[in-house]
Amino acid sequence: MLIVQKYGGTSVGDLERIRAVSQRVIQSAKQGNKLVIVVSAMSGVTNELIDYANFFSKNPNGKDMDMLLSSGERVTAALLSIALNEQGFKAVSFSGRKAGITTDEVFTKARIKFIDTQAIKQELNQGKIVVIAGFQGVSEQGDVTTLGRGGSDLSAVAVAGALEADLCEIYTDVDGVYTTDPRIEPKARKLDKISYEEMLELASLGAKVLQNRSVELAKKLNVNLVTRSSFNHNEGTIITKENNMEQALVSGIALDKNQARITLRKIKDKPGIAAEIFSTLANENINVDMIIQNIGLDGATNLGFTVPENELDLAKNAMQKILDDEAVIESDRAVVKVSVVGVGMKSHSGVAATAFKALADESINIGMISTSEIKISMIVQEKYGELAVRALHEAYELDKK
């Protein structure tokens, strides 16, 4: 098989860890696999470099930052290649540029435009393991760029897609994707498989295994992702196409604590007021999540929405500027969002009813509801958040396979 493996910061956290990774790579090579390895910077290195930059400037320019930050991954790539060669496995270290990863010019958060895999293929054909510095590429003008948060995952997925690799293994310090956070529900079960769509919902709801950008790219490029731990040999979770699997009714329960609710009362119901409110919030880069609107008995509009907790004050200030004096702005930080995710919802009715009943049985009041094809999200009081997760996990029998 042709496999792309990606090792994150904690997996290559120090020299001993890099050696352990080299042994894992060798194990896979001995099984006859062709391997491309993508590595992050050793943990702490990127933050140290950012501290260095901040010594000189609170707002360093992106071009210099990318020159600075891209060095960490190059070091890891070189060291891993040295470790592999020393153990008798031919390897070669590549920068993002040498790997053919061409990006746009948006420094510090560049997007990959295309990958020229010629150099990678040439080395693979010579029986070499190719070790690529993640998180980086090169612009068409020849400047080094970095891909932003989760950039090394993106490098791995993009390279796997371009090479049409059989598998893209993402190694972190967790075993895979769980039905819910095991710290909240000890009965949480690791999933063997999950669809891209479900993973996207879970990632956007706070599951920290993978970032949305990487899952989206994997979906787009049809890359079979596996997320697993580099600290043990447990099987991970495969993230793949929906039709490749038995469709579970519900795959997981997510809890997002970074939520605050704003309720606007007595708004003048003039045309375009909602548009004005939400375009104002968008201009301030505030991420509005759930929205409900209803007409009060007095004929005035009530509008409720949720924002990330740390953007609440910003949102309230923005509202004060555009609403007239009669409008009332209420807010509540003590709310969380509980979500049920599963592709099975598409073809099964009654999934939402089960959720509502489970919460009602625990006397948990649901403040807001929003649904998508494969997700039901509910806003509840913060103090009931973890109880809600456990109740839903139980209701859908997620501890059982």
Place this chain on the structure above:
Amino acid sequence: MLIVQKYGGTSVGDLERIRAVSQRVIQSAKQGNKLVIVVSAMSGVTNELIDYANFFSKNPNGKDMDMLLSSGERVTAALLSIALNEQGFKAVSFSGRKAGITTDEVFTKARIKFIDTQAIKQELNQGKIVVIAGFQGVSEQGDVTTLGRGGSDLSAVAVAGALEADLCEIYTDVDGVYTTDPRIEPKARKLDKISYEEMLELASLGAKVLQNRSVELAKKLNVNLVTRSSFNHNEGTIITKENNMEQALVSGIALDKNQARITLRKIKDKPGIAAEIFSTLANENINVDMIIQNIGLDGATNLGFTVPENELDLAKNAMQKILDDEAVIESDRAVVKVSVVGVGMKSHSGVAATAFKALADESINIGMISTSEIKISMIVQEKYGELAVRALHEAYELDKK
């Protein structure tokens, strides 16, 4: 003026030092100069990276090492550019590749083949200060390469030559080139000017300001070098063409303590024996310096030569292998080489006589003598080395301008 400035490891030793360098650069920019800055890695960084590599392998391959080691200079270049931009001076950081420095494929000690200055010129024309990561280039196959010891000096000289810069300033932690080592002779005087040829002799005799490769390249490319300290504002020493200056009779006195003498007695005087001896030493990579040969009264040949002290045992072993049992191999570690260097010797006679008289006056015996157009070297007993330096410094009145 168009000036290339190069700052070495101690000059950019930490973040405070990089800030100090940024202020020095700005001072020069305010005087209206166009500036290209070449930087080394922060002191200690390169050694740390080598330690990392040695954790995995005692003999890491060159290609990976160059990927690894080239990262240190990139960090410094990015940080200095950030510091300059923060202070309102437009700057941009370049890797060796972006600076257009193309080398051969000899990893860890590549040679520069050519420099495409287009990108540098473009930024200079936009009024920017270009900060280049020293010590590195890129091969025509697109792999990053490093230039070996003193590589950042080489980068600076090569870029200055390619840009036809007015000046190439090499900043270190010493003030410039002295008539001799001030620790031996406190009356030693800093030279305002010295010719390439004299600098080459002094460098090969142990003056550590600049390495020969850089001076040779400066000579070849006609680059006016200035070596000065980044820790004060003293004027440095200009290293330039001979005919640009009043020709001093003698410019400096050098002392090389890393010398040992081998004397071979009773060698059979067969044809080709000298060739056999010196080709054997060359094959062992032993650097033979001075040689004398004479026919003894017994008709057998005596051959004396000097080698670096740490290569003495290797040289003796090599000789034992090829000489017959009658030959006698003697050696002496307690010798040093004292040299007088000056372009004035070319056109003045009696320079050597002055040296011999100065040593005779101190009752110092001269063991071997070798001369070049601009140099007289003498082997003396180690215990007289420093006295010999002071006597010669006095004899040529080097404390006076």
